[in-house]
Amino acid sequence: MRSGQERFPGIVGFDETVLPQLERSLLAGHDVVLLGERGQGKTRLIRTIAGLLDEWSPAVAGCALNDHPYAPVSPEARRLAAEYGDDLPVVWRHRSERYGEKLATPDTSVGDLVGDVDPVRLAEGRSLGDPETVHYGLVPRSNRGVFCLNELPDLAARIQVALLNVLEERDVQIRGYRLRLPLDMLVVASANPEDYTNRGRIITPLKDRFGAEVRTHYPPELADEVALVEQESGFADGVLVPPHLAEIVARFTRLVRESPSVDERSGVSARFAIAALETAAASAERRAALVGEERPVARVCDLPGVVHTLRGKVEFEVSEEGREAEVLRHLLRRATYDAFRSVLGGVDLGPLVERFSTGETVESGELVSATELLDRVGPFPGLAELVKRVAPDSDGAPEATPGYAAAGLEFALEGLYLNRRLSKDTVPGGARYRT
Numbered sequence: 001m002r003s004g005q006e007r008f009p010g011i012v013g014f015d016e017t018v019l020p021q022l023e024r025s026l027l028a029g030h031d032v033v034l035l036g037e038r039g040q041g042k043t044r045l046i047r048t049i050a051g052l053l054d055e056w057s058p059a060v061a062g063c064a065l066n067d068h069p070y071a072p073v074s075p076e077a078r079r080l081a082a083e084y085g086d087d088l089p090v091v092w093r094h095r096s097e098r099y100g101e102k103l104a105t106p107d108t109s110v111g112d113l114v115g116d117v118d119p120v121r122l123a124e125g126r127s128l129g130d131p132e133t134v135h136y137g138l139v140p141r142s143n144r145g146v147f148c149l150n151e152l153p154d155l156a157a158r159i160q161v162a163l164l165n166v167l168e169e170r171d172v173q174i175r176g177y178r179l180r181l182p183l184d185m186l187v188v189a190s191a192n193p194e195d196y197t198n199r200g201r202i203i204t205p206l207k208d209r210f211g212a213e214v215r216t217h218y219p220p221e222l223a224d225e226v227a228l229v230e231q232e233s234g235f236a237d238g239v240l241v242p243p244h245l246a247e248i249v250a251r252f253t254r255l256v257r258e259s260p261s262v263d264e265r266s267g268v269s270a271r272f273a274i275a276a277l278e279t280a281a282a283s284a285e286r287r288a289a290l291v292g293e294e295r296p297v298a299r300v301c302d303l304p305g306v307v308h309t310l311r312g313k314v315e316f317e318v319s320e321e322g323r324e325a326e327v328l329r330h331l332l333r334r335a336t337y338d339a340f341r342s343v344l345g346g347v348d349l350g351p352l353v354e355r356f357s358t359g360e361t362v363e364s365g366e367l368v369s370a371t372e373l374l375d376r377v378g379p380f381p382g383l384a385e386l387v388k389r390v391a392p393d394s395d396g397a398p399e400a401t402p403g404y405a406a407a408g409l410e411f412a413l414e415g416l417y418l419n420r421r422l423s424k425d426t427v428p429g430g431a432r433y434r435t
């Protein structure tokens with residue numbers, strides 16, 4: 001913190017809310033449960049905690065519990081320390097090896113988490129009372145590190161009981177063995193607030209043993225939403241996605257979250273926005289392959305296709321059954337209108353409207369190439385300013401390619417239609433703009 005280095009890389013929108021709470025919890029040495037709706041970055045945040053550990057740490061070679069050479073805790077490590085003394089074999093473990101993670105599922109057993117007797121070692125001739133016959137589970141194997149338990153409420157109640165001693169006394173109990181293992185570790189769990197508070201699927205004693213409860217949330221600001229979508233989306237090499245398209249998707253996602261037609265308890269994951277932008281980019285790539293474009297650039301015409309592919313990611317209210325696609329299309333138009341006012345506000349689009357004054361029409365669509373769209377509209381005053389608004393800057397000058405020009409032009413046409421300065425007819429595979 002004193003160095004000013006980024007402590008939680010890749011985490012967006014939590015700087016003033018979640019991260020200060022988490023930092024206080026870590027400095028206090030508390031185990032933490034992160035509560036939040038799906039797709040709020042809980043697991044991503046937990047994984048960054050391992051980056052706060054020392055980059056390298058010594059451990060007794062060949063021991064499962066990452067024992068420190070000066071303070072071994074497992075019976076095997078203590079035996080080796082007594083046997084070898086100062087010649088005890090030591091390995092250096094990177095902090096990435098000191099992070100353990102388990103998705104809590106109903107079939108998870110105590111053996112998976114805490115440990116069980118290893119029948120192979122018994123078959124080798126060891127006695128049943130020998131503590132070295134124990135096969136340790138994921139929790140003790142994360143000693144001197146961080147252990148993450150995702151979706152904690154899905155863990156059966158009888159399995160949750162096995163974690164009580166781990167969180168409070170920092171030891172493990174395995175069948176009839178009397179083991180006292182002073183584990184040195186941080187346990188972080190994630191849960192959905194619905195599961196945590198209403199359905200009561202986390203047993204009360206386990207809730208009490210977590211030192212801190214931190215609530216996560218979706219990005220509070222539009223800029224955070226856009227940054228998150230651009231950061232996490234992955235496109236094929238060579239596919240360009242203009243910034244205004246990312247803004248439309250971000251606005252669309254926020255409108256879906258706020259819509260009364262959507263079940264607010266389930267939330268709308270950030271994966272919804274990421275998948276939407278990736279689908280639009282894939283549509284541009286498909287167009288380039290079919291019509292022979294040199295470099296695919298995503299356009300507004302690529303967005304309607306996301307409605308049908310992504311509606312399964314949203315939980316709608318029962319009253320909206322059968323209207324899901326209609327609701328999403330309406331919200332997408334609102335998002336496009338808002339982004340148009342934000343990005344192209346103040347640009348004089350009168351010359352573009354004049355192109356339609358003689359009754360001409362312009363047809364666009366997902367299989368209309370950028371060059372063909374530009375030819376159909378023709379040159380007009382203000383096109384350069386339009387391209388400058390939608391093209392990313394490169395060394396101070398916008399990258400004015402036909403793809404970006406067509407993306408800006410189509411964005412303007414759709415915005416003029418949504419502002420009722422143009423009319424639009426739906427045609428197979430696209431739309432026809434007219435006065």
